Every structure is written in structure tokens, then in C-alpha cells.
Amino acid sequence: MAKKQLTPVERALQKNRLIKKREKRLNRSVAGNTLLFVIMAICGVFMVLPLVMIVNNALKPLDELYQFPPRIFVRNPTFENFSDLFTLMNDTWVPFSRYILNTIIITGGGMIGHVLCASLASYPLAKHEFPGKKILFAFVVMSMMFSWQVTQIPQYMIISWLGINNTYLALVLPLWAYGMGLYLMKQFMEQIPDSLMESARLDGANEWQIFWRIMMPNVKPAWLTLAIFQFQQAWGQTGGLFLRNEELKPLQYSLQQISAGGIARAGAAAAVTFVIAAVPITFFLICQSNILETMTTSGMKD
Amino acid sequence: MSEEIKVTTKSPSENDLVQRNDKDIIQTEIVSGDNKKTHRKRVRMSLTHRRMIVGYVFILPWLIGFFMFYVRSVILAGRFSMSLMDMDANAGGYTLKFIGLENYIKAFREHATFKQVLTTSLTNMLVDVPLITFFSLFMAILLNKKFKGRAVFRAIFFLPIILNSGAISEMMALAQAMMNGGITPTASELSSSAGSGVLAFDIDYLISMFMNLGLPARFVNYLSSAVSRINEIISASGVQIIIFIAALQSIPGSMYEVAKIEGATGYETFWKVTFPMVMPHIITNVVYTIVDSFTDSAVVDLAHDTMFKTFNWGLGSAFTIISTIVTCAILGIVVFLLQKRTFYYN
Numbered sequence: 001m002a003k004k005q006l007t008p009v010e011r012a013l014q015k016n017r018l019i020k021k022r023e024k025r026l027n028r029s030v031a032g033n034t035l036l037f038v039i040m041a042i043c044g045v046f047m048v049l050p051l052v053m054i055v056n057n058a059l060k061p062l063d064e065l066y067q068f069p070p071r072i073f074v075r076n077p078t079f080e081n082f083s084d085l086f087t088l089m090n091d092t093w094v095p096f097s098r099y100i101l102n103t104i105i106i107t108g109g110g111m112i113g114h115v116l117c118a119s120l121a122s123y124p125l126a127k128h129e130f131p132g133k134k135i136l137f138a139f140v141v142m143s144m145m146f147s148w149q150v151t152q153i154p155q156y157m158i159i160s161w162l163g164i165n166n167t168y169l170a171l172v173l174p175l176w177a178y179g180m181g182l183y184l185m186k187q188f189m190e191q192i193p194d195s196l197m198e199s200a201r202l203d204g205a206n207e208w209q210i211f212w213r214i215m216m217p218n219v220k221p222a223w224l225t226l227a228i229f230q231f232q233q234a235w236g237q238t239g240g241l242f243l244r245n246e247e248l249k250p251l252q253y254s255l256q257q258i259s260a261g262g263i264a265r266a267g268a269a270a271a272v273t274f275v276i277a278a279v280p281i282t283f284f285l286i287c288q289s290n291i292l293e294t295m296t297t298s299g300m301k302d
Numbered sequence: 303m304s305e306e307i308k309v310t311t312k313s314p315s316e317n318d319l320v321q322r323n324d325k326d327i328i329q330t331e332i333v334s335g336d337n338k339k340t341h342r343k344r345v346r347m348s349l350t351h352r353r354m355i356v357g358y359v360f361i362l363p364w365l366i367g368f369f370m371f372y373v374r375s376v377i378l379a380g381r382f383s384m385s386l387m388d389m390d391a392n393a394g395g396y397t398l399k400f401i402g403l404e405n406y407i408k409a410f411r412e413h414a415t416f417k418q419v420l421t422t423s424l425t426n427m428l429v430d431v432p433l434i435t436f437f438s439l440f441m442a443i444l445l446n447k448k449f450k451g452r453a454v455f456r457a458i459f460f461l462p463i464i465l466n467s468g469a470i471s472e473m474m475a476l477a478q479a480m481m482n483g484g485i486t487p488t489a490s491e492l493s494s495s496a497g498s499g500v501l502a503f504d505i506d507y508l509i510s511m512f513m514n515l516g517l518p519a520r521f522v523n524y525l526s527s528a529v530s531r532i533n534e535i536i537s538a539s540g541v542q543i544i545i546f547i548a549a550l551q552s553i554p555g556s557m558y559e560v561a562k563i564e565g566a567t568g569y570e571t572f573w574k575v576t577f578p579m580v581m582p583h584i585i586t587n588v589v590y591t592i593v594d595s596f597t598d599s600a601v602v603d604l605a606h607d608t609m610f611k612t613f614n615w616g617l618g619s620a621f622t623i624i625s626t627i628v629t630c631a632i633l634g635i636v637v638f639l640l641q642k643r644t645f646y647y648n
Contacts, residue, residue, distance in 0.1 A: 036444050043441065044458045046536050050465045121364035124357030136365075141589060142630055143372040146379070147597035150605050150622040153382070153615065154375030162370070177367025180593075187545075187586040191552055207356040221548055229541075232464055280464045288457055 051277070058082070058274035062267050081271035088258050088268055094247050096254070103235070103251040105168055110175035110234035115223050118181030123211050125182070126189035127197065137186070140179040152241065159242055170242035171250075175234060181226050188222035189215060224287045232280040252276070383619035405620035413617070416604065420625055423599035424632070430535060431591050431636075433528055435584060438539040442546030443576070460544065462537035538594065542587040549583035550576070578645045585640050592633050601625040 052072060057065065059077040089096045124130065125137060159170045192215065200210050216223070238253040255276060259269030383405050385398040409416050445456050512522045528535070553576065561571045596602070601621065609618030 033447075033449065036447075037449070040441070040444055040455060043536050044455060046532070047458050047461050051461055054465075117364040117367065121361040124360045128353060128357040130354045130357050136361075139373070140368070141593070141633065142626070143368070143376065144593045145596055145626045145629055146372070146376060146622065147602050150602060150609065150618065151372075151375045151379060153609070154378035155371065157378060158371055158374050173367060174371045177364055177371050179368070179372065182364065183589070184545075184586075187583070188548065190582070191549075207353065207360070211360070225541075225544055229463070277465065281461070284460060284464060285457065288453070288460070 051281075054270075054273050054277050057270040060267075060270065065266050065270060081267040084265075084268045085258065085271040085275075088265075089254075092254055098247055099249065099251040099254045102168070102248055106171050106237065106239070106250050107231060107234040109168065109172040110237075111227055111230040113172060113176040114178060114181050114230045115227050117176045118178075118226065119185050119216065119219070119223055120211070122182050122185035122189055123215055126186045127192075127194070127215075140182055144179045144183065156241060165242055166244050166248065168248065171234075171237055171239050175230065178230075181230065184226055185219065185222055188219045192218050228280070228284050228287055231283050235276075235280055379619045379622055382615050383623050385616055387615040389613070401616070405616045406624065408617060409620050409624060416621060419600050419604050420628065423596075423601045423625075424628065427592060427595045427599065427629075428632070429524065429527060430531070430538070430595055431588060433535050434539045434542060434591050434595075435587050437535055438542035438587065439546050439580065439584070441539065442543050442550055445543065446547055446550045456547075460540055463540035465537075538591070541590060541594075545583055545587055545590070546580060549580040553579045581640075581644045585637060585644065588636055588640065589633060592629065592636070596625075596629045 049072075056072060056074045058081055059074045059079070061076055061078045061080060064071070064075060092099070125133060155174065159165050159174075164170045164173065196214060196218075197210055200214050205213065236252060237250060238256060239248070239250055240253065243249050243253075255272045259265060259272040381398065384402060385400050386404075388397045388399070441459060445452065445459065512525075513519065557575050557579070558571065561575050566574065602625070605618045605621035605625070607618075608614050608621060
């Protein structure tokens with residue numbers, strides 16, 4: 001079929017129509033974006049609300065904390081709660097800095113060990129073939145189902161059988177072998193193209209080098225996310241089950257002791273909640289730009 | 303050794319020569335002296351087997367811990383569930399008396415609420431999983447777009463992960479218990495302040511309206527229960543959103559370009575490019591969501607209470623084992639169904 005010749009006028013008209021069409025589309029996308037923005041804002045409000053509540057509660061004077069019906073926003077902000085908290089901190093059984101040190105050891109040790117063990121183990125699970133791989137992975141998923149609440153007794157028995165009861169290790173070691181990290185890391189490592197590893201091998205890299213130079217940089221967002229999870233998981237531990245010595249107990253424990261002091265401590269408790277929430281959030285904000293922005297393609301397009 | 307032979311025997315017609323060579327080598331190995339044999343072995347095993355060994359070495363640290371802490375505790379829980387546990391406070395320690403499946407029978411036949419709690423938490427889970435998955439996929443697509451303040455929004459959507467963690471929620475519950483309503487009433491406060499405004503509407507009215515429209519009751523119930531749990535759904539989808547964002551960013555841009563050149567609409571692009579490419583991560587997220595919602599479901603609470611409040615360790619362990627097995631079965635079925643429809647890019 002012969003193509004119909006267009007007169008210049010017709011062509012101009014068509015062009016005009018195209019431009020109009022494009023404008024229309026532009027408008028629609030602006031409207032769509034606004035709608036999406038509104039949806040996100042609504043969902044975002046739900047998510048921020050608890051945080052807003054925590055911050056405001058920490059700044060509320062005692063009478064406002066007990067006000068009924070309660071309000072979200074503080075009227076007469078005060079730092080009284082925090083000064084209360086500091087006074088209480090000063091007369092604890094052991095020096096307060098000791099609690100902080102304990103927390104750093106437990107949280108840091110748990111987090112670093114977990115990320116390391118999980119990523120080391122997930123590399124062969126994602127990229128190598130060996131007998132028993134599938135069964136092992138199925139077992140990992142199943143083990144995640146057993147939440148700590150119901151395995152408390154067996155856990156305690158194992159810890160005391162290992163003789164690490166009443167040491168930092170009792171809190172740190174179980175975190176290292178937790179299944180969740182392995183699961184997430186494996187899923188992300190599977191996405192890295194095999195050809196990338198293949199070319200590294202051709203260049204003479206051994207498995208260890210491939211792991212550190214190829215795999216880990218490429219799944220950086222994954223292990224940073226994992227670090228955040230693990231940070232807040234380890235951060236939340238009170239160690240009540242395994243630690244008996246007061247000098248070994250983490251910050252969390254002493255803060256809970258402070259805030260469990262009844263009505264008179266309500267202000268301090270609100271401040272404590274703020275502190276407990278603030279640290280992981282700060283940690284998250286530090287890692288955040290790395291997590292969500294640098295998740296690039298694996299450097300290869302095949 | 304055996305693996306390599308397998309590889310060659312797979313296509314006998316083509317690799318006849320290679321196969322024969324392999325056999326020859328085996329024979330020579332068997333026949334030849336010790337020294338030569340080990341030498342041969344090392345050279346021949348180097349590629350696949352050495353990699354395999356390296357793989358095991360990589361897994362080892364994790365595996366030791368895993369077997370020590372988790373596998374053992376699962377086995378112990380299984381043993382508890384089949385025995386009657388007696389605590390001896392004076393002598394210290396406990397004694398186990400094997401009673402077989404009695405606890406399991408008790409769980410199903412005698413316990414007042416177990417079956418009910420199990421079914422409700424499983425149904426809640428099954429209701430939540432698709433909602434959470436699709437909500438988080440939707441949110442990830444939105445958050446993956448370029449707009450002003452994206453970083454802030456992403457941070458906001460990550461917040462629930464931090465705020466839902468044990469420590470903070472515990473503290474909030476504690477503070478709430480002490481203040482007798484400091485934190486939970488926010489919702490009621492919001493609704494009461496909205497009640498005077500235009501936003502006020504009666505949910506019951508909406509439900510009855512949908513019913514009158516002739517929609518099946520089950521569907522309406524599903525919707526209304528989903529709406530009433532919107533906060534839980536939103537706050538349970540933080541991790542999933544991150545996983546999806548990562549997945550979306552790993553889709554090569556050239557695919558979208560091709561789709562555009564071929565004249566695909568946005569709708570088509572989503573279903574033909576985006577969706578298949580994130581499908582493996584949908585499985586990841588479904589598994590994560592099921593596990594996550596199971597570990598803080600009512601069944602686990604029931605098991606915990608049975609263990610630590612009524613001190614019936616055996617029965618509590620039986621609850622755990624049963625519910626874990628059921629959930630694993632569901633997980634297996636769901637993953638199997640999804641995997642059939644999954645397209646793996648690599």
C-alpha cells in the first residue's frame with residue numbers, strides 16, 4: 001500500500017496534535033504525581049506518628065503526660081524529663097559508663113559478627129553448587145519461625161551447656177548464627193550475574209578475593225540493611241536471661257529499671273523511650289544514604 | 303570425582319571420547335601406585351571440588367553456630383513436646399518423662415483455644431501477606447521515582463522497622479501502662495478530632511452499603527478487616543519496601559528503553575518488564591512476611607503463655623512445633639506456586 005503523501009498543512013496540523021498530546025500527557029502525569037504524593041503522605045503520617053509521639057512525650061511536663069484526653073503535641077515543652085533522667089543515671093549501682101560500654105560490646109559484636117557470618121555463608125549458598133544446599137536452606141527458613149520467646153528454655157540450656165552463661169558471649173554468639181541475615185543476603189547475592197564472577201576468575205582471583213572484591217561491594221546495600229536490623233535487635237536486648245552480674249548488663253536494662261519506677265518516673269520513662277529510639281534512628285540516618293541510593297546494577301548488563 | 307563422570311555421561315553421544323578417557327583415567331588411578339593416584343586426584347578435582355570445599359569453608363562459621371544454637375534448640379523443643387517435664391526446684395534441673403504424642407493429642411482434643419487461635423492467626427497471616435506484598439511493591443515503585451524529598455520519604459518508610467523493634471515497643475507499652483493512655487489513644491484522639499469535622503464517616507454504614515450492593519459478605523469482610531488493620535499493614539512492610547526498592551533498581555534501564563521504543567504503555571511496561579523482574583523478590587518478600595507475621599502471631603503468644611504462665615512446657619512446645627509445621631507447609635505451598643510463575647533473569 002502506497003504511503004499517503006501529506007500536504008505541509010496537514011503535516012503542521014499533525015505536529016500540532018502531537019504537541020497537544022504531549023502536553024496532555026504531561027498534565028496527567030503531574031496530576032498523577034500529586035495523587036501519589038498524597039497517598040504517600042497519608043501513609044507516611046501513619047509511620048511518623050509514633051515517632052512524633054515519642055518526641056513530644058519526652059518534652060512534656062508531668063501534668064501534660066497525664067492529661068486526659070491525651071494530646072499529641074506538647075504545649076509547654078521542657079527538658080525536665082531529661083534532667084531527671086541524668087540525675088537518676090548518676091546514682092545507679094555501677095557507674096553509668098559501664099552500661100554504655102557493655103552495650104557497645106554487645107551491639108557491636110553481635111552486629112559485626114552476624115553480618116560477617118551471614119554474608120560469608122550466603123555466598124556459596126547463592127553461587128556455588130554443593131550437596132545438601134537445598135536442605136540447608138530449607139532448614140534456615142524453618143529456623144526463622146522459631147521466635148526467641150518459645151525457644152528461651154532450649155537456648156538457656158545450650159548457653160549453660162557451653163559454659164558461656166553470664167558472659168557477653170551468651171548474648172552475642174546466638175546473633176551470629178541467626179537465619180534471617182543469611183536469607184536476605186542469599187537473595188541479594190543471587191542477583192549478581194555469574195559472568196561477573198567468571199571474569200574475576202579469569203583474571204586470577206580466588207574465591208576469597210571474589211567474595212571481598214566483587215560480592216561484598218555489590219551487595220553493600222544488603223549488608224548495610226542487615227547491619228541496621230541487627231543493630232536494633234542487639235540494641236534491644238536487656239540480657240535479663242543470661243547476665244546476672246550487674247557490671248555486665250547493657251544500657252537497655254538500666255534504662256528499663258529507671259523507667260519502671262512507677263508514676264513519679266513517668267517523665268524519665270518518656271525521656272528513656274526517646275533515648276532508646278533515638279540511637280537506632282541516628283544509626284539508620286548515618287547508613288541511610290548508602291542503603292537506599294547506591295543500590296545500583298551490578299556493574300554489568302548482560 | 304563421581305560428579306564429573308556424571309556430567310560427561312549426561313550426553314553420551316557427543317562425549318563418547320571424553321567418557322572413555324574418563325574411564326581410562328579412573329582405571330589408571332586404580333591400577334597405578336599410591337603416589338601417582340593422589341597426584342592425579344588433586345589435579346582432576348581442582349575445579350569443582352576445590353570450589354565446593356571453599357564453599358563449605360565459607361559456610362562453616364555460620365553453620366557451627368547454627369547447629370549449636372538453633373538446630374539444637376529445635377531438637378530440644380521437639381523433645382520437650384513429647385515428654386512431661388518436671389522441675390525440681392530443690393535439686394535444680396528437671397526430669398523428662400517420655401509420653402509420646404500425648405501433648406499433641408491434648409493440643410487438638412483438650413485444649414480450649416489452641417485450634418481456634420491457630421486458625422485465626424493463620425487466616426490473619428494469609429490475609430495480610432498479599433496486602434503487605436502489594437502495598438510494599440506499590441510503595442517501592444513510588445519511592446523509586448525521582449521527586450523532591452525522596453530521601454525523607456524513604457527514611458520515613460523505614461522508621462517502623464526501628465520503632466517496631468522489641469525494645470522500643472516494650473518501652474512504649476511500659477510508658478503507656480504507666481501513663482494510662484499516653485500513646486495508644488492517638489488514634490481515638492485523631493478520630494474524635496476528625497469526628498467533628500467533615501472527615502467523619504460511619505464505617506458500618508459503608509459496610510452495609512457494600513453488602514446491599516450484593517457483594518459477597520466474605521469479600522466485604524476481607525476489605526473491612528484490611529482497612530481496619532491498615533496501620534499494622536503499613537508498619538509491617540518496611541523491610542519489604544526496601545527489598546523491592548533494591549530489586550527495582552537492579553532492573554537494567556535498557557529494558558525500559560526497549561519497551562518505550564517498542565511503544566509499550568506504562569501499564570504494559572509494568573506487567574511485562576517490572577513485574578517479571580521483581581518476581582524473585584516477591585518470593586523473598588512473601589517468605590519474609592509469612593515468617594515475620596508468624597513470629598509475633600497469637601499462636602506464639604499462646605505457646606509462650608502456656609510455657610511461662612501455666613508452666614506446661616511440654617504442651618507449649620507442642621503448640622510451637624505444630625504451628626511451625628503448619629506454617630512451613632503453607633510457606634512451601636506458596637513458594638512452590640510462585641516459583642512456577644517466576645522468571646529468573648540470570
